[in-house]
Amino acid sequence: MSSLVLPEPDTAVLIKRNPLLKGLKKAVPGLDIISDEDGRRAFEADALTAYKMMPMAVVLPVNTEQVSAILKFCNQHNIKVVPRGAGTSLCGGALPCEDSIVVGLSRMNRVLDIDFPNRMATVQTGITNLGISNAVEANGFFYAPDPSSQLACTLGGNIAMNSGGAHCLKYGVTTNNILALKVVLIDGEVIDIGGGYLDQPGYDLIGLFVGSEGQFGIVTEATVRLLKSPEAARPMLMGFQSSEDAGDCVAAVIASGIIPVALEFMDRPAIHVCENFANAGYPLDVEALLIVEVEGSESEIDSLLDKIATIAQEFNPSVIRISQSPEESLAIWKGRKSAFGAMGQISDYYCMDGTIPTNKLSEVLSEIARICARHELKVANIFHAGDGNLHPLVLYDANNADEVRRAEEAGAEILKHCVRVGGCLTGEHGVGVEKRDIMYEQFSTVDMEQQTRIKSAFDPNWLLNPGKVFPLDETPQATADGES
Amino acid sequence: MAHVIRPSEEEELSSFIAEAAESGVPIEVFGAATKRDIGRPLQVEATVSSENLTGITLYEPSELVLSAGSGTPLADIEDLLRQYNQQLPFEPIDLGPVLKGEAGRGTLGAVFATNFSGPRRIFSGSARDHLIGMRAINGRGELFKSGGRVMKNVTGYDLSRTLTGSWGTLAVMTEVTVKVLPIAEETRTLLFFDLLDEIAIDLMCDAVITPYEVSATVHIDQELVSHIAPDELASQGKSITAIRLENFSESLDYRIEQLRTQFQSYGDIELLNDAQSLEFWSSIRQLKFLQVSNDPVWRISTLPKNAAEVVRGIRAHHPQCSAVYEWSGGLIWLLMPPLSDAGTSEVRRSVGALGGHATLIRSDVSTRASVEVFHPLQKGPMKITQHLKNVFDPAGILNPGRMYPGI
Structure with a gap:
């Protein structure tokens, strides 16, 4: 930077x-x-x-x-x-x-x-x-x-x-x-x-x-x-003890023929920051959280969420919670949609935007953890699990020139890894000035x-x-x- | 057909085009040639087909993604997807029999070269909406890629979409990657009969703005129902207006009932069950309604609410023309009487007055040589179109003049 x-x-x-x-x-x-x-x-x-x-x-x-x-x-x-x-x-x-x-x-x-x-x-x-x-x-x-x-x-x-x-x-x-x-x-x-x-x-x-x-x-x-x-929409929360379980659950839901309107993933650090900010009722003792939303009439929603919950049972969920009210649904989404703002309140962060094949999620999360540990930086991950768009938020202190440099290096390494596993440098934010110099990676x-x-x-x-x-x-x- | 080069490797195709560019040899490009008779007639010295660039190179059902050589038969791809209960969401049409060819021979590449989508376009989006990556060889013989194998990708300019609908005039696609979706558990269809065009369009437009996820609508003039399946429908000889729902069975019970109640004022409603629905919509996808004759056919895109008036404007001059309205009226298939100019000036005038664009899909070669097949572009878009042609194919050798003079 x-x-x-x-x-x-x-x-x-x-x-x-x-x-x-x-x-x-x-x-x-x-x-x-x-x-x-x-x-x-x-x-x-x-x-x-x-x-x-x-x-x-x-x-x-x-x-x-x-x-x-x-x-x-x-x-x-x-x-x-x-x-x-x-x-x-x-x-x-x-x-x-x-x-x-x-x-x-x-x-x-x-x-x-x-x-x-x-x-x-x-x-x-x-x-x-x-x-x-x-x-x-x-x-x-x-x-x-x-x-x-x-x-x-x-x-x-x-x-x-x-x-x-x-x-x-x-x-x-x-x-x-x-x-x-x-x-x-x-x-x-x-x-x-x-x-x-x-x-x-x-x-x-x-x-x-x-x-x-x-x-x-x-x-x-x-x-x-x-x-x-739609007539109505309602999210449910599912907590898992590993990102593998969460990722496998997403694959199983899609394989069942259900395409939820949204399928969002957060890792433990992201869950904690968002919950602290929005009081959304997210479970804090899980490694991975999925927010799954479906649409339709109230009875159709009940039926679809039941189907999804049944599928999820195979992947050892610690928590499955279906929103019980419009207020609860709003809180669930508020937590997710304010993730970037919430993170901004506790630290400067560098928001990455790679996309990966969805079945590489666990592998990529481990690699991100390794990259950030090597650069002595913390990271939280938000992931559009249905389409593979991954937002690692690399935390740094903007007043510390060395941390800024390390965050920049870690970010570039993460994106290069996304490309290496078959993904791309940017899923929805664009290239801008940020990623222009690594375009040759892709x-x-x-x-x-x-x-x-x-x-x-x-x-x-x-x-x-x-x-x-x-x-x-x-x-x-x-x-x-x-x-x- | 003159000698056709059918490379089976990208490198072979690349060198062939590079040499042609060097020596300024114009080339006709196609896949299985099922849509070869659409466009202005070509003057070429060589012909190249992508139909040996075949093979499904990637299919990850849980990621909803498939990549295949551009020459891979669509039928092969749909067969494989069906095994995993998935499909191409935009329901590509089959123009083969309409153009006096065989059914089921089209290639995947041609779907994107034409960007023609089928009935589900109104709900799921078009072919171009499901294209997520491409490899192609430009008019210089250079192999380039755009997009990739992941669904969300904004890295660099969207060249893949730029090539959709370019009819082989910018580059030759060698591999495409598409987003696929699950097949719904069940399909049902509501049928209405004997509605006037305007009334049918009102009904279809109202149906797609219900929250019940109507996945296709069509209104077929009574003159064109004779080839529609199932047979008992065709034999009734009445105009048909159809509204399709695809979903889990228990949702369909509820949704069908809601639609029935809302639209009871449109007259008696018949219901097609799952098997009948699949048969009916398959006949729409195959454009059976255009197989009643070999007369000229236009494909017109317009705003749904203007569609009936567009057709009325043409009928004022050619009372014998018949229409099918898909996409709630946003797409009109117009079967003209056997006119030597295919009724071009009346079609263009009516479409021009109400907005939209018209492409001549079926006509004899002398007509194609004497009228504009693709809708003439406004000055601004034509300028950009020329820029693009110069950028991708500076020697002007790929399907030269197929779409517009010099394009």
């Missing part, structure tokens, strides 16, 4: 900062430009707080036309652009560069159209994830992807990172729930992709844009799929070139969200030769 290098600032831009900002003001009438130091300070980092960099300015557009004019101006003057939603990225996806302008979309948070018969809503992408569900809740609908930060994080950020959440085992991640996008390219051109239909004409450009980490353009509006809320040179060529086609000067996703030696100069 301490060793992060950002792209070399463009001194020609830095030197002209004031006239450029004046020019921008003129080019985009009415644009709110934050250029004072205190104002910019609020945007110098995202939720990966170990990295900070003050941008030249922050702009807060209110509509697509302004975003278009901003990008056109920046492109003409070779100014780097860092798109930003709510700044909740855990991988430095919204980290500014010194010579960049941050384009914050938080003021573009309106719901533009709700179409229940066709099951979709069109919104500006600065809306919070939960804001979408709140807007349609009274009619019994919801927007499915539910990252833990859903109260704060924006749809724009979710689209950039293809965010998931605890309930994506059943409902899919962001890319599975987007029907159309309005995108502003670096030259200011505004393009509409998709139209709310269940498939697109031509290439899957929605698939291309979702997860592109703000490097192809700025998405200003999106049409999302709305789903009808990808070959050819794999990387195939991606950087697309980046260059959209953004020949690599002005959009620079320094993210790719090691810095993959930047335009390095790829120019490969372009036709």
